[in-house]
Amino acid sequence: MRLAVLLLLSLFTFAASTEVVKSTEAAGSLEAIESLEAIESPDAIKGAEVVAFSDESLRPRYQQLLQELRCPKCQNQNLADSNSPISQDLRREIQRMLEEQMTDKQIKDYLKSRYSEFILYRPEVNKNTWLLWGSPVLVVLLGLLILLRHNRQPKPSANKEVPKVNKESPSNTSDQQRLAELLGDKENQQ
């Protein structure tokens, strides 16, 4: 029972934490772009250029791709965040490819063949990344293993000697007497 609760709890916190991170990231950057556009002329803000699509349904995909693709020059930013020239070029390329009806996978492959896997913030599962993708599962399994081993060992309260003492000591008058004497001695000494 305790095991199941612990497991559920850990899974829940894990899922919740990733969701929270995702939603705050997305909300933060989108809000920033919208508010900037509202205040100043969009041309004045590099990296927040207004992108016109022939079909509005391309826009969510565009934004999703910018979130998931990494700027090759400024390495800790994605293409949506970065205003380096290379990111501007790549945003324009992605827009062009979307207009040409390329799929997300084709677009990512196009960039991967030029900038290597480095550009994918969500790396593919392959021989270099299996450990990265698999480590959460491994850690959960390891935790389960430890829990199982821990539960299989006899609990301290089930230890034979402890209840013996508990049961007998209150009724054992000679022990009580001795205890009182010892305590009394100690108090006298102090």
Next chain:
Amino acid sequence: MNRLALFIPLALFVGLSLVLLFGLDKDPTDLPSALVGEAFPVFNLPSLKDEQNVVTEQDFNGDVVLVNVWATWCFACRIEHPMLNKLSEQGVKIIGLNYKDQRAGALAWLAERGDPYQFNIFDAKGSLGIDLGVYGAPETYLVDADGIIRHRRVGVVDDRVWESEFRAIYEQITGTEQ
């Protein structure tokens, strides 16, 4: 056995520390190149000196060349330029890729500092740059006679880099001693 198990956390810690220690020496800006071993991308761009003259990869296929990505706005290119002049004097064929630059400024640069290039590709919009996966200048590619990229250097090529990264491959594919 149980006593030995107590050392597991210590072993893990030491292991992790070693991994991180070796990570310190790695240059995070040194990206794996997707193009080494691949053919030089097909392109069709004006040359720097003559707007009407269109150059393609066919113009250097058949030769072992260095393709050097440079621009007047690129500070490190100033440092690199004397090395390119020197290599050119030694007979290394160098093709320039003038990347997202102004034509007049680039021509003035060559007039002032010397022109080590066989010719220059004028890539104002950076389209060939994207096909090459250029993310900063200078970059230098060693392309063999079959048009295959054999080595890529992001950053300045100086004597040390030439000796350690380029020379052996260059001599091997040209079959010459420099």
